[in-house]
Amino acid sequence: MSEFDYASAPESKAIANIASNYGLFIGGKFVEPKQGKSFNTFNPATEELLSKIGYADKTDIDAAVKSARLAYTRVWSKMPAKERGKYLYRIARIMQERAREFAVVETLDNGKPIRESRDTDIPLAAAHFFYHAGWADKLEYAGFGNKPKPLGVVGQIIPWNFPLLMLAWKIAPALAAGNTVVLKPAETTPLTALLFAQVCQQAGVPEGVVNIVTGDGVTGAALVNHTDVNKIAFTGSTDVGKAIARSISATKKTATLELGGKAANLVFEDAAIDEAVEGIVNGIFFNQGHVCCAGSRLIVQENVADEILEKLKKRMSLIRVGDPMDKNTDLGAINSKEQLNKIHEISNSGDAEGANRWSPELKLPSKGYWYPPTIFTGVSQSHRIAREEIFGPVLSVLTFRTPGEAIEKANNSMYGLSAGIWSDKGAKILWAARQLKAGVIWSNTFNKFDPASPFGGYKESGWGREGGRHGLAGYLASEAKVSK
Amino acid sequence: MSRIDINKTYKLFIGGAFPRSESGRVYEVKGSDKKFLANPALASRKDLRDAVVAAKSAQAGWAGATAFNRGQILYRIAEIMQGRSEQFVEEISALEGVTSKVAKLQIEEAIDTWVWYSGWCDKLSSIAGSQNQVSGPFYNFTTPESLGVVAIFAESKPSLLGAVRTLAPVLAGGNSTVLIASEAYPLPAITLGEVLATSDIPAGVVNILTGKTSELYPWVGSHMEIDGVDVAGLSKKQEEELRLVGADNLKRIARFSAINHPERILSFMEQKTIWHPIGI
Secondary structure, eight states: OOOOOOOOOOOOOOTTOOOSEEEEETTTTTEETOOEEEEEEEEEEEEEEEEEEOOOHHHHHHHHHHHHHHIIIIIITTSSSHHHHHHHHHHHHHHTTHHHHHHHHHHHOOOOOHHHHIIIIIIHHHHHHHHHHHHHHHHTGSOOOOOBBBEEEEEOOOOOSSHHHHHHHHHHHHTTTOEEEEEEEEOOOHHHHHHHHHHHHHHHTTSSSSSEEEOOOOOOHHHHHHHTOEEEESSSSSHHHHHHHHTTTTTOOOOEEOOOOOOEHHHHSSSSHHHHHHHHHHHGGGGOOOOOOOEEEEEEEHHHHHHHHHHHHHHHHHHSOOOOBBTTTBOOOOHHHHHHHHHHHHHHHHHHHOOOEEEOOOOOSSSOOOOOEEESSSSSSSSHHSOOOOSSSSEEEEESSSSSHHHHHHHHHEEEEEEEOOSOOHHHHHHHHHHHOOSSEEESOOOOOOOOOOOOOOOEEEOOBBBBHHHHHGGBSSBOOOOO | OOOOOOOOOOOOOOTTTTOTTOOOOOOOOTTTTTTTEEEBBBBOOOHHHHHHHHHHHHHHHHSSSSSSHHHHHHHHHHHHHHHHHHHHHHHHHHHHHOOHHHEEEEEEEEHHHHHHHHHTTTTHHHOOOEEEOSSSSEEEEEEEEOOOOEEEEEOOOSHHHHHHHHHHHHHTTOOOHHHHHHSSHHHHHHHHHHHHHHOOTTTTTTEEEEOOOOHHHHHHHTTTTOOOOOOTOOHHHHHHHHHHGGGTTTTTOBBBBBOOOOOHHHEEEEEEEEEOOOOO
């Protein structure tokens, strides 16, 4: 250890209180799955077993949807909007009270640094409920007609990268708009959703308004295909999103889809270089790069590329990789072995296709799933690492000479979720922001999220927006559209 | 002997020109009295692809025009249509078998529809965009933007109004389009193309095909450069199949009730949110 190394500063696990096994949350109670099947959830940083989780099959999904329907028709749709909103406020407050517990459980189950779960995931999740609580009794002023109506029962499927935050993005607007929900958390990160079920109990949320069913892709498909679900909200891969679009093509169901991305992070020659380097690091290494909107394609102007790369490498050498429970950790564990294999597979194609790999020298822990922060230079647009979503801490670097070329390269993707612009010229930023085909543009910043800010993609990055006034549209009946 | 009329050859409208189908095919359209009216082109898959190429190349220019300018051009379409009313009366009466009076009402409503959507062009982002109050020192705003190339299957009846109320909102949002006219009542749509050709709308922004819906919709569904589809003129079954193949590039697909509504514009737009820090 050199004399300037950080001493470890571990967060205590004691607050977590994880049960040895969990059932499904249906009709306001934890119940055993009908077939009695279960699966395990692990800490990806240590490979230790955390808990046994109930596996929901078709019959359990049916029970959950029935309970959501009953709650919708008998209770939730009849309740004055003002009262509905109060439940959301209660949820927000309890989440804030139990924030540290949520953060610890999230980090243990997901592998993300405690600093991120504590400072980003959990506060933002609570803020999402607080924000949407206020919409519940103001929907008639939101611009969707004088008498906006909910859709009914919503099936929601979320990924493992921001487990509780994605739950909040889904459940808060759905409930605020007057729908009831059946939510399936990701197979590898079910714990905070089950903790959230306890929050619903503490908040006195009427039985059946929120149902949490745990399982895998088969469980999710059963939810998508259930005939009494009115709408599907999904965050995950573009392939699964397309499969969902196909599954519901002959039904009356609507969908919002938040799918993959391959965001361009454009750095112009007139950017504040040090800030841009910080932004590049935050853009790709935040949450181990397990971010659909990660700035995974750095597109930098040729005359500043050398300077940027030199500073970037120096900065990357300071990234602390390791124990996610250590408050000093910057880059935590990869969420699963499966995801680690995927990162290896696509990154290795970068070597094979002739790009140049660089990672800082560091020692990865012997147990758990880890991938070092990595950049590829000499990347061309046809390389797989420039086209496919890696969903890991791997950055592909391309260069450009003219602004027009920058835009062309940035837009050369089937995705269009987010993009970054670094420049000190206001007119240039607004020009570039207008040209970029992406739903979220971060200029001189990156990876910022807020309940009031709509999020969602162009092209094959999805359908619809989540958050803000715009996100409500996905949970209210359309005035002009005719569903099949 | 009375004078012999000069009958019009009804052709396609692609990239601002009026070509025949590359396939050389036509089909017979009869009036409500079963008498021959015209042999419009029977558009092929290749014609569709050509129309999409024209639409794609014209789109950025149309979306990049100022909203005020787009509004003026949509208004100009209404002006030109007003002057052509008589021609539309004849076509609609012959096709739909309605009286001149009823046909005239339809045309007037179509003209007013252009005027209504014309006015939306430079007001849409005020009602559908927002400045978002995020928790931090950031300026954050959301604004609607055009989707890209939108295909339209126009309703059969009312033949002219059906085409206009699908077309006008798509154009108001800055998209370019390929409109597939009603198979049974295609003539007013083609004449509409002649209106558009003289109304300052840039070539390629609107392309109009005539032909067999059943032949064209699978190609529309699978075309990767088509971003959205208004399925007004498709059956439920055809819509389902189009949704199935349209999932390959996640097309935005919609059917609307027979009303004018800003949601018709916004359904074929994307919302872009831009962040910038505030500070010195």
